Amino acid sequence: MDLVKILIDAGRTAVGVPAAAYALSSIGLNLQFGYTGLLNFGHVASMLVGAYGMAITVDSGGPLWLGVIVGIVAALILGLILGVPTLRLRADYLAIVTIAAGEILRLTVRSSWAAPLTKGIFGIQQFADPFFDVNPIPVGLYGIGRFRFDERTMWVLLLGWGLVALATLFMWKLTRSPWGRAIRAIRDDEDAALSLGKNVFGYKLQSLMVGGAIGALAGMFLAIDQQNVNPDAYIPLLTFYAFTIVILGGPGTLFGPIIGSIIFWFLFEFLDGFMTAAVLEGWFGDVLDSTDIGPIRFALFGIGLMWLMIYRPQGLFGRREEMLIGEQ
Amino acid sequence: MNSDAHPLARIAPEPGVSKPDPILVLDSVLRAFGGLRAVDVNHLEIQRGTITSLIGPNGAGKTTLFNVLTGFDRPEAGKWELNGGPLVGIPSFRVARKGMVRTFQLTKSLARLTVLENVLVAAKDQVGETFFGALFGRWRHIEEANEERAMRELKRFGLEHMVDEYAGSLSGGQRKLLEMARALMVEPEVVMLDEPMAGVNPALTQSLLSHIMALRDDGKTVVFIEHDMDVVQEISDWVVVMSQGAVIAEGPPAHIASNPEVIDAYLGRDHGEVP
Amino acid sequence: MQTTRRILIAAILAILAVVLTPLAAFAEDESIKGRLEKIDGEEREPVGGVTITVELDGEEIGTAESNDNGEWEIPVPGAGTYLVRLEVDTLPDGVALTDPEKFELPDVSVRNNQNKTTRFNLGPGLTSGVSTYERVGSLFVIGLKFGAIIALSSIGLSLIFGVTGLVNFAHGDLVTLGAVIAFWFNAAGGGPRWHILLAAVPAVLLVAGFGGLQERNLWRPLRNRGTGLVAMIVVSIGLSFVIRYAILVVFSGLPRPFRDYAIQDDIQILGITTVPKNLAIIGFTAVVLALIGLFLTRTKLGTAMRAVADNSDLAESSGIDVQRVILVTWIVGAGLAGLGGVMFGISEQVQWDMGFKLLLLIFSAVILGGLGTAYGAMLGGFIVGVAVELSTLVIPVEFKTAVALAILIAMLLVRPQGLLGVRERIG
């Protein structure tokens, strides 16, 4: 087993496209879950409407920039629709409605009814050419040894981490303000915030919508990289990647999503490479074969999420006392 | 205290009596849980600028009445007015903005905010609290002014040395104090305190009482729920007694202490059903 | 008491181990699959609910029903040449083979490790003379059956919420677990190949035991630590991934039917066409639900359960052992979910994520009826089941589940406490 190769591949993923995309997506979820305490179990839905909003716009002849705007607006509207019936109720209702809505949206874009627009199960391809046409990076490979990216990937990564930086700056401005203090107050105790005259419902709605818009950006970024949107990519699992990342990095912290995403993708890729190599070398005999690696990885991911939530809910590096306070 | 000059001195001590300058007026307020009439108040007026104590055995409906008045609970029927303006159906946060702020029997501290933030978050009219205001507004100078005021409130309650601690790390009594400081930051006209003394270090109760009296001297109206009759005697201008949801007596503290119905209600509790 | 409980747990663990080891052996590699689509000019529409049968040398190998996307898949024992037959009488109204002769494909050859795709061409049939009454009637029966499955699976979720305040996102996977365990006892290569009605018994017992273990070793310790509601919900979703993907590893991704009742001939009742198993599921569930009603109202444990759900502090102070009641609720609730899974498997097929897919409908049912109430879950289950099936009269089948979401959201807007729920406590 070539452990060095596995580690390098994992490292490449940890700074690569998935890490950037999920850092961005998790910044949105962090606003909702980490700062406001909203249990949005359908974050994948905002990624979906972002990506599809953009792809459909371009596919119907619109320019890419318009597609980006459509994607963001679609996510804002989605947040509004899901938030209004649920945000006055207890936390679990939002979780139930959002996880359901995410699945319904996926089935809808997949359906033959929506196919004239969404192309059904085939999805939409090649809508991001304008972005790649303006790639200023000269042809070549950048990096050392195995740890290298070509000019296309470099261009995508520039966009991805650029968006992450911008979103972080935005969050810095937002969460250090009295607005940010108000949503943290709501997270800690809704009734107390109400008794002090805070419009809790309004704040939650804003947080849900804005976080969703950031999620939509992440969805668009992933779609641009792949030049492809396909309904079956937007499964509930993606939401829980983001949850795991937010908790790993520390909910309600500015850089938590970035750190969390890097660690998460490093571990996830490492696990994959390691298990694949182990199966190839026959460590598991006949019990497991290579098709089992995916499911096992997801089961381990579930265990990881449970473990984090039980033992390190404040994140890997968060102060233990801070979370104990929250539990009361 | 010069009791003859007191505006309530000549008011008859009977349930539902009218007062010369009521700030809060309730009419036929009913809140029932299944068959249980938790609150069933015919008529009640609270005099402006006084300390009114609300007493009654456990389960009498005092907290539920607070919940209803401040918009945290919806009654089956009834109306009530603050300064002549109807409050029925107004959501809780708007009630607070209209100048009626309550605290909770079980303290609700914002555990992961610092003590200073707990008080700052209560300030009104901060443009930085709106989404666009936060991004583009000029909120820092407002924040500085608020900070000064917050520090004053915290000093008043003896919390100034812990401004940077998380509220969650405070003791139960300190949280009660913090909750009061926070409520005052809203600049309310009416302060409704649900058992503010419970759990507070006895050494602190005396100063807490003087804070409450100072509020009245500032012109605020205080309604507070309290069990300790000595405390009630000491600071209230008027006492309202509830039992099984209804107001069974009201009057000046001295009058209430000798009222046989009140004694009955309390004895009923001691020998009665609810432990 | 203590020792019997220990023995019980040990027994459950042992049986689980026995069950799960050979399960690994039933991953099968070859299959025949396809996707049924009705092609009408430009329009394509998936055709669900059609039965496909595979035979080898005149012996039936397997059968499957196409799902809402028109997809079907039947595992076959190995490479070889098979006969694939579309059961014409299971085609819905308005759909027919474009070539009526081609309902059998006699020479479908499958290579090693191949998932062979085959195709039946479907188009609009002659508009048949089925009356509205018959269409509505047979959908209503299917809806009731579906509702019965939802109701069985929902009670546990609702009761567990009632006594602990937890919305368990891993509840759907208990449904799957029930079906998969029953499958092992009924149809797996290394299993005892019991009749499904017998296989249901260990399935229900094992899932019930699993529920109890969960409560004892996960949820109770978490409650004792004072873990918050939000954290518990996230833990439950993590657990759902663990269960679901563990099942995927051992059961594999292929949907497979039980050996019994997989295909049945239609019968006519009151002019409505249906299959006997639908009626059996409805009838059996009605009996189970009535028994649960009796249990909740007539037994000490049942009334204690309702008391705890109503007000756990009050119940505690009146001498009820709340922890024990919660444990029993978990055991009963999980067992019922397992039973729901067996019914679901009989009705359709066994699949690794069947319970997770059902979860949305369970949520709708429970919120419609009122979170925390057993009767609400029953009522909600039937309403959701029937509404979802009848909706296919007017909207495309693919949007069946969206109807459940619509019900859910509408209910939250007008009456969030549900039909039978009471207004929430405040303060």
Ligand SMILES: Nc1ncnc2c1ncn2[C@@H]1O[C@H](COP(=O)(O)OP(=O)(O)O)[C@@H](O)[C@H]1O
């Ligand atoms: N949300 C609720 N649901 C059901 N009963 C309640 C609820 N809130 C309060 N009660 C009941 O109403 C009565 C009054 O309670 P409460 O107002 O808390 O009394 P107090 O504050 O005077 O001790 C009690 O019998 C209590 O059990």
Ligand SMILES: [Mg+2]
């Ligand atoms: Mg009280």
